[in-house]
Amino acid sequence: MTQSIPPGLQESSDVIETASGGTSQEWMPFEQVKLYTNAFVLQDNKILLGYKKRGLGKDLYNGFGGKVEPGETSAEAAVRELQEEAGITATLRHCGVLFFTVTDIPYAFHVDVYIASEYSGTIIETEEMRPQWFSATQSTSEMDVTPEFLPIPYETMWTDDPFWLPLLIQGRPFVGRVDFGSDNCMQKWWFAEIPSSPDA
Numbered sequence: 001m002t003q004s005i006p007p008g009l010q011e012s013s014d015v016i017e018t019a020s021g022g023t024s025q026e027w028m029p030f031e032q033v034k035l036y037t038n039a040f041v042l043q044d045n046k047i048l049l050g051y052k053k054r055g056l057g058k059d060l061y062n063g064f065g066g067k068v069e070p071g072e073t074s075a076e077a078a079v080r081e082l083q084e085e086a087g088i089t090a091t092l093r094h095c096g097v098l099f100f101t102v103t104d105i106p107y108a109f110h111v112d113v114y115i116a117s118e119y120s121g122t123i124i125e126t127e128e129m130r131p132q133w134f135s136a137t138q139s140t141s142e143m144d145v146t147p148e149f150l151p152i153p154y155e156t157m158w159t160d161d162p163f164w165l166p167l168l169i170q171g172r173p174f175v176g177r178v179d180f181g182s183d184n185c186m187q188k189w190w191f192a193e194i195p196s197s198p199d200a
Ligand SMILES: Nc1nc2c([nH]c(=O)n2[C@H]2C[C@H](O)[C@@H](COP(=O)(O)OP(=O)(O)OP(=O)(O)O)O2)c(=O)[nH]1
Pocket: 036, 037, 038, 055, 056, 057, 062, 063, 064, 065, 066, 067, 068, 100, 109, 111, 158, 159, 160, 161
C-alpha cells in the first residue's frame, strides 16, 4: 500500500485506503508546508463543533484549531486554540493527519487532528467561533425519534469532512490528502485508516 500514499503524508506500510478519487492525474506540487491543528470534543454520543465567524472556512462548522505558532509544538497549539476558540481546556489525543493544497496558494496545509473525551471550563462563544453540540450518532437505527441534538451538519462543513469525521467519531486513526481547486471543489483526494497495533 505504501506506493499509494500521496506526497506530503508520511509513508507507512500498513494503511487501509478508505476512499480516493478525482479528475486530476497528478497531485498538486507545493513549495512549503504550514502546520495547523483541529480539535474535536466527543462526549456522551455528541460532538462539539464551532460555527466559524471569520477567516479560512468562514460560515462553516468545524473543530477548533488554527496555525501552529513558532516555538510551539502541534499538541501545544491544539490545546491553545481550543482554549482561545471555545474557552475550554482538554487533554487531547492525536488521531489523524490531513494534508491539503489549494490552487493559487503556494503552500500546503498539514493539519494534525485531535480528539478529547473530557474538558474543563465552560464552553463559550468567542470572536472566532460559535460552539454547538451535535449528535455523533451515525446510524439511523441508533437515532432517537426526537433527538436532543441535530445531526452533524455536513452540508455546512468542508467538503472533505464526510470522508474522515466518521472515522474520528469511531476512534479510528486516519490520514488523508485533498487538492482543492480555486472554486473550493475537491480535485483529487485519498483517505486511509491506520489500523491500531494489537499492543496499542
Ligand atoms: N474540517 C476541516 N478543517 C480544515 C480543512 N482545511 C483546513 O485548513 N481546515 C482547518 C485547519 C484549521 O483548524 C482551520 C484554519 O485555521 P485558521 O485559519 O482558523 O487559523 P488561525 O486560527 O491560526 O487563524 P487566525 O486566527 O490567525 O485568523 O481550518 C478541511 O478541509 N476540513
